[in-house]
Amino acid sequence: MNMLGGFLQEELLMEISRFGAFFALIIGIGRLIKARSQIDYLLSALLVLTAVFQYFDEATINTISYVWMKRFLFQIDLIALSTCGILVYLISIMMFSSDSKLPNKYYWNLMPPIVLSIPIASLYDQQNGFEFNLFLYLTDLFVIGYVGMAVYRMFRNDAFDFRTAKSKVLAVLIIMVSFCAALEIVGIVMENKFLVLLSGAITTFEIIYFYYVSVYFQDFLSEQVATETQKNVIKKSLLSDVDIEALEKQLSYLIQEERIYLDEDIRLPSVAEELGVSVHQLSSYLNDHKGINFNNYINQFRVEEAKSILINDPSRSVISVGNAVGFNSNSVFHRAFLRETGMSPKKFRESQIFKKHSYTLN
Structure with missing residues (x-):
């Protein structure tokens, strides 16, 4: 109990929130630098704005001497918070839409956070007043509303199949976000600073957790999620205006000559752009003509490259081999190698050395 009490001290909760802000900023900027598609930019913006509202809390703002600066930072903090909910919704549209780009009409959703922040800024000097707390309460409800619409889209498009690991990790993330927003609302209504800090x-x-998901499920936000009925309808039109033979030759060139699979940041949208087709057309081509999704298609070439290195350079560590062929995680490399060969990289190397030794003895 003493350990739990120490963990739940306000100072420690504040430090955890600070760490989250810097971590979100780092991975957000990292994603922005590597961004190649619209959904990458939306994810980067989501992470950077999360860093903003995580850092500019009450304690941080109160360290500022000028009232106008406090009011301004508080307004920025609320805009960042409410915009994050909208970005989650926009990302869900990108995931479940047949469009390769987000239609411009959806960007109007970004206006309400700015409008909502204006009365809050004007009431900043009345922080103990009912109106001020009401608008704070509405801001969190605003976030929950947009996250709720995103969840609705996921259920409507049958994104959840709880037999799969992806659905499980997504469900956990949604539960955490919803609980966090609800906890902050309760903290505001009850004027309980501790609950607000706990939410942070x-x-x-x-x-x-999001970082973990993005590393271990790299194709999670790359390919369209759709029901079987939707897929059958879309397939008929997606490749109707595509020269399949030319597409296959171009893709073969990128794989065999340019060896794009060695780039650990290679993603479906960037390859589709290189080939002059949409994300959904390339995904449909791989599924229909190769019987494989994009990640597994790329990983099979990485594994072949890794097999060659493991055999020809026995002194090289398994981890460095995985990094050399484009895997950014040793666990992902291990799983992909096991799927392609039926054994781990280490076992594969040992079996090849044994074969070579047996051949030498004979």
């Missing part, structure tokens, strides 16, 4: 600390774990 939980957000830090959400950021870390």
Whole structure:
């Protein structure tokens, strides 16, 4: 109990929130530098704005001497918070839409956070007043509303199949986000600073969890999720205006000559752009003509490259081999190698050395 009490001290919760802010900023900027598609930019913006509202809390703003600066930072903090909910919604549209780009009409959703922040800024000097707290309460409800619409899209498009690991990790993330927003609302209504700080600390774990998901499920936001009925309808039109033979030759050139699979940041949208087709057309081509999704298609070439290195350079570590062929995680390399060969990289190397030794003895 003493350990739990120490963990739940306000100072510690604040430090956890600070860590979450810097971590979100780092991975957000990292994603922005590597961004190649619209959904990458939206994700980068989501992470950077999360860093903003995580850092500019009450304690940080109160360190500022000028009232106008406090009011301005508080307004920025609320805009960042409410915009994050909208970005989650926009990302869900990108995931479940047949469009390769987000239609311009959806960007009007970004206006309400600015409008909502104006009365809050004007009431900043009346922080103990009912109106001020009401608008704070509405801001969190605003976030929950947009996250709720995103969840609705996921259920409507049958994104959840709880037999799969992806659906499970997504469900956990949604539960965490919803709980966090609800906790902050309760903290505002009850004027309980501790609950608000706890919400910020939980957000830090959400950021870390998101990073885990993005590393171990790299294709999670790359390919369209659709029902079987939708897929059958879309397939008929997606490739109707595509020269399949030319597409196959271009893709073969990128794989065999340019060896794009060695780039650990290679993604479906960037390859589709290189080939002059949409994300959904390339995904449909790989599924229909190769019987494989994009990640597994790329990983099979990485594994072949890794097999060659493992055999020809026995002194090289398995981890460095995985990094050399484009895997950014040793666990992802291990799983992909096991799927392609039926054994781990280490076992494969040992079996090849044994074969070579047996051949030499004979």
